[in-house]
Amino acid sequence: MRRVRAATVTVLRGVLLGVVCGALLAPASAAAVSPSGPAAAYRTAPDAKPVHGAAxxxxxxxxxxxTYTDTVSAGERxxxxxxxxxxxxxxxxAVLAPPPGSPVGATDGVRIALESADGEKCSVSNxxxxxxxxxxxxxxxxTRRIxxxxxxxxxGDYVYSVEWIGSGAGSGARDWPxxxxxxxxPGVGDGAQTxxxxxxxxxxADPVTGAAKGVDGGxxxxxxxxxxxxVWKDRLSPGESRFYKVPVEWGQQVFLDAEFAGTATGRxxxxxxxxxxxxFNTGRGFVKNAATGYRGGPxxxxxxxAPAAFANRTSPRDDTxxxxxxxxxxxxxxxxxxIDTALPLTLRVGVEGDRVEGPAYTGDAVAAGFGLSDEDRAAAQAGRASSGSGTGNSALYKAVGYTGIGLGTALVLILAVWTLLARRSRGRHVRQPLPWEPRAH
Known part of the structure; x- marks a missing residue:
């Protein structure tokens, strides 16, 4: 019996060690994508400073x-x-982020403008x-472009303004974030080639294929x-928007396909x-939009x-x-x-084209937020946020949560087996310590 119990201890120790090591070493990207709940509120930058725009x-x-945070209400400028x-x-x-589910109209929103102190517009109001x-x-x-x-x-001093526009369902907006x-x-040197x-x-050139990786959009x-x-997989609830970021080098194009599954009934x-x-681009400027109807099927x-190029800023086409x-x-x-049900999403991200040399900036463009580091490029392949890019580590948090659940379940099973063995041998042998208890010397 003692040999049996000794063998059991060895097995249990191995099981416990395997569970711990396997759970801790499992990559965050392997975590299953959980069902979506209600749409999450917009998460502001952790280092954003609160300000109060003046009238x-x-x-x-x-x-x-x-980065700064403020609020706006209907009728305000x-x-x-x-x-x-x-x-x-x-x-x-400016990011306008009303609480999810807020009533809005198609033309509700804000008008943003950058002007000189005497009212000269630096660019077209958006x-x-x-x-x-x-x-x-x-x-x-x-923008103000040199x-x-x-x-x-x-x-000198310039004036930036945010003005509420629209008279639709959002006309009762109060203190929207x-x-x-x-x-x-940074500027570019004189005579720089762009x-x-x-x-x-x-x-x-070719469809984006391969094994899909699970990711939680922000x-x-x-x-x-x-x-x-x-290829990336996620899941959206009705009324929800999810964000992802894609690294784009000079000379590269972006192709996106968002595929939604149909409902269980197909109706x-x-x-x-x-x-x-x-x-949206690196400066949070609008690039392009596409939409399609939904009728229950896939x-x-x-x-x-267009390819990313410094000289595109002179194009008459907004999306270019x-x-x-x-x-x-x-x-x-x-x-x-x-739409009355959550839908699985398959997002195919195509980044195509050879990387070309960028303009000769007079300052550090990457430090200013315009460009990519080696860490950024590595993060994009793993489906995670780089250390300087925000807090998009939900896959990691989820993996840690699953690890805790797995460890707890394993410990309960080990204790149950140990207790059963102890009861069967009660009165015939001296109690042996549990695998993690100290032994007497």
Whole structure:
């Protein structure tokens, strides 16, 4: 009997050690994608500073490069001040992120503008609207670009404004979250070569195939997980938007396919434009949008871009002009709130084209947020956030949670077996210590 019990102890020790090691060494990407719950609220940047825009352009708080939080209500216009130099391109973005489920109209949103102190517009004002009756985080930027013959070239104080627009279902909006981000792109040296692509493919050379990796999309720009070229799986609830970020080098194009599974019955109310796919650039500027209806069966929505090139910023086409950076590009996939069930998503990400040399910046573009580090590139292949890119580590947290559950279950089973053996041999042998208990010497 003692030999049997000794063997049992050895086996149990091996089981426990195997469970611990296996659970701790399992990669986060192996964690199963859990069913979606209600849409998550937009997660602001952990280092964002709260500010309060003023009702007068003369009194707005000053923004320096960084991220800020504020709120906006229907009928409001808020002003901020931005100090610009005379060598850097400036991008000041606004993310409007109403609480999930808030009533909105298609034309509700905000108008953003960057102007000189005497009212000269640095670029065309942009309207940031929802485009449907589903509340989702929406974003775009206002810019000041350095260039001969352009406006706002002098260094000095400039005015950035965010103004509520629309008169639809969102007209009762109160204190909806705003996230503002001010980024400065270094200038380029005199005579720097910035060639524009002369032509490009409108479809990927080959379909993106391979084993799909599970990934949990983020609530916005700050917690979006990195996804590289390949196939990714997630799940969206009605009314939910999920964000992912894709690394794009100079000379590369992005092709995206979002495939949604059908419902169990194959029947659902027809929802025009119920599935949306949107791309934003490194500065959170709008690049391109695609949408398709949903009727209960499998559905797909796709988009493709021009190659990333510095010279694209002079293009008359907005979607080409937005492909003006290398760095992270952000994908938003949205499910209309009128769709009555959660849907599995397969996201095919195609990043195509050879990496080419970028412009000769006069400063560190990567440090300013325009470009990619080696860590960023590695993160995109693993489907995780790099250390400097936000908090998109939900897959890791989920793996840790599963590890805890697995360890707890294993320990309960070990204790149950040990107790049974002890009861059978009670009274015939002296109790032996449990595998983790100290032995007497």
């Amino acid at each position: 007068s352009s003369a009194e707005g708080p000053r923004l320096r490069p960084g 808020k002003f901020y001040r931005v100090m610009l130099d005379d060598v850097s391109n400036a991008y000041v973005s 309207d940031v609207t929802f485009g449907s009756s589903t509340a989702r985080p929406v974003a775009d930027y206002a 260039g001969k013959g352009r406006e706002c070239q002098a260094a 705003l996230e503002l981000k001010y980024m400065t792109e 060639p524009a692509p002369s032509s490009w493919a409108t479809r990927p 609530s916005g720009f700050n917690d979006a997980p990195a996804v590289g070229h390949g 659902a109310a027809s929802v025009p434009d119920g599935l949306r796919l949107t791309l 559905s797909e929505v796709s988009l493709g871009t 002009g937005a492909m003006r950076f290398s760095g992270w590009y952000y994908v938003r996939v949205s499910l209309d709130q009128r």
